[in-house]
Amino acid sequence: MNLSELCEKLSLTVVAGDTGKTFDGVYAGDLLSRAMSHVEADNLWITIMSNINVIAVASLTEASAVLLAEDVELVPEALEAARDKEITVLSSPLTVYELCVKIGEFAS
Amino acid sequence: MSNNLNFHFNVDGENFSSAGEASVVVKKKLRQLGFPPDIIRRVSIAMYEGEINMVIHANGGDADVTVDDDYITIVLKDTGPGIPDVSLAMQEGYSTARESIRALGFGAGMGLPNMKKYTDSMEIDTTVGVGTTITMKIALNK
Ligand SMILES: Nc1ncnc2c1ncn2[C@@H]1O[C@H](COP(=O)(O)OP(=O)(O)O)[C@@H](O)[C@H]1O
Numbered sequence: 321m322n323l324s325e326l327c328e329k330l331s332l333t334v335v336a337g338d339t340g341k342t343f344d345g346v347y348a349g350d351l352l353s354r355a356m357s358h359v360e361a362d363n364l365w366i367t368i369m370s371n372i373n374v375i376a377v378a379s380l381t382e383a384s385a386v387l388l389a390e391d392v393e394l395v396p397e398a399l400e401a402a403r404d405k406e407i408t409v410l411s412s413p414l415t416v417y418e419l420c421v422k423i424g425e426f427a428s
Numbered sequence: 429m430s431n432n433l434n435f436h437f438n439v440d441g442e443n444f445s446s447a448g449e450a451s452v453v454v455k456k457k458l459r460q461l462g463f464p465p466d467i468i469r470r471v472s473i474a475m476y477e478g479e480i481n482m483v484i485h486a487n488g489g490d491a492d493v494t495v496d497d498d499y500i501t502i503v504l505k506d507t508g509p510g511i512p513d514v515s516l517a518m519q520e521g522y523s524t525a526r527e528s529i530r531a532l533g534f535g536a537g538m539g540l541p542n543m544k545k546y547t548d549s550m551e552i553d554t555t556v557g558v559g560t561t562i563t564m565k566i567a568l569n570k
């Protein structure tokens with residue numbers, strides 16, 4: 321699915337990066353070591369972690385985008401890093417669970 | 429061998445913000461060099477975990493990555509506290525990370541197990557009070 325389509329369907333805010341690409345598969349979780357080994361290239365990664373280390377992991381795993389749940393905000397240095405590394409970051413007021421359920425509905 | 433490549437990084441132990449930077453640079457280089465995605469992924473995971481460990485447990489250190497015809501070798505050397513019980517530290521979920529560090533998403537206790545899992549060999553040379561050197565190899569010839 322296209323990121324821009326996802327943004328539209330879920331009324332996501334685009335925090336950083338471009339949405340003109342697709343994602344394939346989703347990983348949800350906050351522990352960086354877990355994410356590091358489970359986020360696959362082109363995945364959408366849903367998390368409530370918003371520090372700069374999230375950007376490093378997104379970059380290393382080649383996630384398509386990071387989706388921040390519960391309206392958590394990137395700290396300024398993380399936002400800067402996201403722009404610098406061209407990582408797409410989206411956000412939503414919904415919880416991780418609610419986001420997973422909704423995305424699961426589209427996917428089926 | 430004339431076509432060996434070496435990358436050296438000083439990993440800052442004070443700065444959680446740059447943690448992972450060396451891994452990001454290595455990943456980029458390997459990509460430019462045209463290595464297969466699977467190899468790049470394994471190197472990225474192993475090096476990231478080792479780099480983070482030096483930052484959160486050992487006050488920083490040095491990372492050296494060497495690429496030769498047969499292996500990508502990652503050597504992480506620190507002069508931190510050392511690991512008193514390596515087999516305990518190797519257990520999934522075991523972590524001594526402080527609460528403040530866990531709040532950043534670290535401390536899953538999966539770093540060392542993942543480093544072992546994603547590399548072809550891993551050696552830990554550690555002495556309490558002296559430091560830790562970890563050598564990991566990823567084979568290039570299939
Ligand atoms: N370079 C190091 N220096 C000292 N102790 C270390 C080092 N790397 C790992 N450790 C010890 O081994 C434990 C397990 O490491 P790891 O599996 O990466 O989990 P985590 O980093 O999440 O705690 C750490 O909590 C720490 O006690």
Ligand SMILES: [Mg+2]
Pocket residue numbers: 477480481535537538539540
């Ligand atoms: Mg670790």
